[in-house]
Amino acid sequence: MVSLDEVAQAAGVSAATASRALSGRGHVSPAARQRVNDAAEELGYVVSSAASTLASGRSRSIGVMVPDLHRWFFNTVLTGISDTLTRAGYDLILYNVTRDVQLRREIFRAFLRRRRVDGVIVVALELDNWETRQLKELGLPVIVLGGTLRELPSMAIDDHAVTQLATEHLLALGHRDIGYIGGDQAFDVDYHVPSTRRQGFTSALHKQGLEPDEALVQSADFTIAGGHSAAKQLYGSPENHMTGLVAASDEMAIGALLAAKDLGIAVPQQMSVIGIDGHELGQLFQLTTVDQQPARQGRIAAEHMLRRVESDDQVSIDLPYKLVVRGSTAAPSQDPSNRLVH
Structure with missing residues (x-):
């Protein structure tokens, strides 16, 4: 050897x-x-990882807790975290924290206490008081990514602001009859993202002296299938007079684009559609979106974690986002023949 x-x-x-x-x-x-x-x-x-741990008192591993391994957003965040940790010579230990109460208790009570990690990044998980206390008692650096907890260092995107920006984009183009598809209270878990995004939509309209038309609002989950179903209901409603649609996620927006295609609705000539997230399929669908840059979120969280491991720096920041304009939005047509007719 x-x-x-x-x-x-x-x-x-x-x-x-x-x-x-x-x-x-x-x-x-x-x-x-x-x-x-x-x-x-x-x-x-x-x-030798064992020798390195003995010499430094560190495992050179970071634990990452996520609520779902199958969703695009979490996989993209994990990619950003993993790339950054690998370049710094750290391993990533992944904990899939589902809604199974018994499994969650086992992870917090036993797995994390084996002291195999130098710090923990919690991705988009809203923790109860007991879980928060367990993390604090580890005596390790902890960063919450995708939410804000008063008792732990946190970094999060402003969900109200990103939806307000998406809505303001359609308003700036001249749209006034704007629909919205997003989650309702049934989906309002882990930092209340659906309701916060809905509030951002409403705020943008209020700034222009407008009131949201409840006939143009539809609830669904944050998936392509959910967006497809919700948009079809709006498009087919006899009360529908909208020219623009804000979707609370890019996956929902992609579903709305597919629904428009099914019904022969031209985008953006008859309907402008904007999403939120920065999904990897957005460019393929020419989707205008507010990109919350999930891979960059992962990199930022990992960089701050490494600084905290090395020097115990604190962190509490808002994450960056930007409007990306593509072909799914345009000014509303002045030609009456391009308006939806029921």
Whole structure:
């Protein structure tokens, strides 16, 4: 088995310098780091995680807790976290925290207390008092991503502002009869994202002296199928006179675009559609969206976590977002023949 001393000798540096270069801790010149990495690769040297943990008191692993492994958003956030941790020489330990109360209790009571991680990133999970207390008692850095908890460092997107921005985009184009599809109270869990986004929609209309038309509002879950069903109900309603539609998620917006295609409604000539999220399929569907940049969210959370592990820095920030205009929105047509007729 190749030793650290052999790697250091091959790279022409001291053992201490080789150790810093391979661990990612401490100052090492880029040239020396490259020589050490090249020597380690050539000799087949692998850093012993057990030895590293004993020497540093750290596991060089970060725990990440997510509520759902099958949704696009969480996978994209995880990609950003994983890329950042890997580049820094840290492992990621994933905890899938479902709504199963017994399973959640086991994760918080037993799994996290095995001390296999140096910190915990909680993604879009609203924690109860007992769960929050369990995390605080670990004595480890914790960051909540996608929500705000007063007792733990948090970073979150402003869901009210992003929906207000989406609605203001349609208003700026000249739309006044604007529909909305989003979640209702049945889906209003984990930081009340559906109701907060609905409030952002209403606020944008109020700023223009308008009232939301309840006949143009439909509830569904945040999926393509949910958006497809909700949009079809709105499009087919005899009370529908809308020219624009705000969807509370990109997946719902994509469903609305597919529903428009099914019914022969031209987008954006007869109906402008905007979503929220920055879904990877958005460009394919030419969907205008407010991109909350989930991969960047993951990178930001991981970067702050690494700083907290190394120096115990605190964090409490709003995450960035931006309007991305594509082909699914345009000014309302002045040609009456392009309006929806029932």
